[in-house]
Amino acid sequence: MSLLVLAAVLAAAVLGLVAGAYARAVAAGFETQPGAQPGAQPGARPCGEPGGLRGEALPAFAAAARAVPLPRPPYVIEGATALAAALVTWRVHDGWVLAAWLYAVLAGAALAEIDRRTWRLPDAITLPSYPILLVLLAPSGRLLPAMASGCALGAVYAVLWFARPTGLGLGDVKLAGLIGLLTGALGVQATIVAGMAGQVLGALYAVGLLLARKATRTTEFPFGPFMLAGMLVALAFPDI
Incomplete structure (x- = not known):
């Protein structure tokens, strides 16, 4: 790894x-x-409901904009x-593709935490991400x-x-796209690789829960974080 690439990777980590x-x-x-229970479909609530875009997402984004960005x-x-x-930053070298992936890192971090805690992948983040990624990927020549x-x-x-x-849930379907x-x-x-890795990671987690006697064969859990982790596995090991 050259010094320039190393500096870019370190800067990306800090950011x-x-x-x-x-x-x-x-x-x-x-x-x-x-009233949601474990096993309910994440992302099922439309944006027009009280917890949707107007009642939930906009205040969440506004609060985040006012927050002090300290770990x-x-x-x-x-x-x-x-x-x-x-x-x-280490694995993606095309500028526009890199921009798309860096956006996905930010959106994915928020989605993973929301899904882990609330069992939802909100449309307020997944749906706008489609046009954002399409615009970022278009100049790369890899849009099709x-x-x-x-x-x-x-x-x-x-x-x-x-x-x-x-x-x-339907949120998982939108995230898969x-x-x-x-x-x-x-x-x-x-x-x-991303699709298979997400499934394997989710299965390993389920087996771990079973071995620890913290779940049964019918126990459900948020799957979004494993899908996102599988995407990173595909980036780190593209030739698996």
């Missing part, structure tokens, strides 16, 4: 700490759906965002393969949701 603090602040503004204990979100930003991969991975998750709606867009800009292989 990732700041971005992680903002992501944590945004995530703090989203609350669990009233706070236990530093999990900030640390994960810093590592993800460093990895993206990215769109094809996004449609393909989104379709796979749509089938999984239709087959077992209690195991996945975003992951397909990002990985598709790197190649079809990256999209395949």
Whole structure:
């Protein structure tokens, strides 16, 4: 690794700490759906409801904009965002694709924390991310393969949701399309690895819960963080 690349990676990690603090602040503004139970479909509430865009997301974004971007204990979100930003800067070399991936690091950090805590992947973040990524990827010359991969991975998750709606939510389907867009800009292989890695990581977590006797075979859990982790696995190990 050259000194220039090393400096860029270190700078990205530092900025990732700041971005992680903002992501944590945004995530703090989203609350669990009233009456929601484990296993309920995440992201099912439309933006027009009291907890939707007008009643929940805008205040959350406004509060995050006023927040002081300082990492706070236990530093999990900030640390994960810093590592993800460093990895993206190290592995992605095309400027426009890099910009898309760095945006995804910030949005993904917020989505992962929201899903972990509230069992939702809110439309207020996933849906605007589509035009943002499309605009960022368009100048790269990789928009068409990215769109094809996004449609393909989104379709796979749509089938999984239709087959077992209690195991996945529509928010997961929308997130899959975003992951397909990002990985598709790197190649079809990256999209395949991301999809498989997310499933494997989720399965390993489920097995761990079973071995620790903290869950049964029917226990559900938020799947968004594992999908996002699988995307990073595809970036780190594209040739798996």
